[in-house]
Amino acid sequence: MNNKYLFTAAAVLLASAMSSAAHAHAKLEASVPKANETVATAPKEVRLQFNEPLEMAFSKIKLVDGRGATIDPLKLAVDKDNAKVMVASLPALASGTYRVQWTTLTRDGHKVKGEYSFQLK
Template sequence: MKSAKKFVLSALFIAATAGQATAWAHATLQSATPAKDAEVTVAPKEVVMHFNEDLEPAFISAKVVDSTGAVVSTEKAALDAKDATVMKLAVPALSPGKYTVQYNAVGHDGHRRKGEYSFTVK
């Protein structure tokens, strides 16, 4: 009886651990330019976001909004031609102020990740 109980507990532990590994495999923002909470003196011409895995090009999006919530970006986000972990978004000339980048990314696991971060143009 004890060996059966150990077997069941071991099987449950393995199943729980395997499920967590899958959950951790979502596309996650690793770094960006401008960086989160950055204060830049020169307005960027594009936002560049680096993720931990290749993204699905048909399911990515990003926009930049100003401090009033108005969308200031007019282009569509695109993957870097040489690196599918990099999403780029061209932005028009930005005036001094605080901006928020809002993004959606889907990795090869099919799970959508939404996120946002802000930067300031001085």
């Protein structure tokens, strides 16, 4: 093998790796309450942990009850100790099924959204 071939192969591999990293999107890694969890005590907050730091100005969490009514968080913020965690303080919740709907923009400019459900006994 000649050096020109090795250099070209290395450049292609590097460009491919950089392209994959540039197109990565934030992913929800953990949540409290967890998806499909049944909890006995009403949660005071929803915590969503992502794999990338968040831009709170372009992020939100919405809670929807079983009747389809929206329950707005009392307060929404990024965790002061972890820029990858979004926290929504909740009002008192009644028993029932809830959907957590979220939207966020990561610092790399990618907007992502998702939802999951949990149940309160």
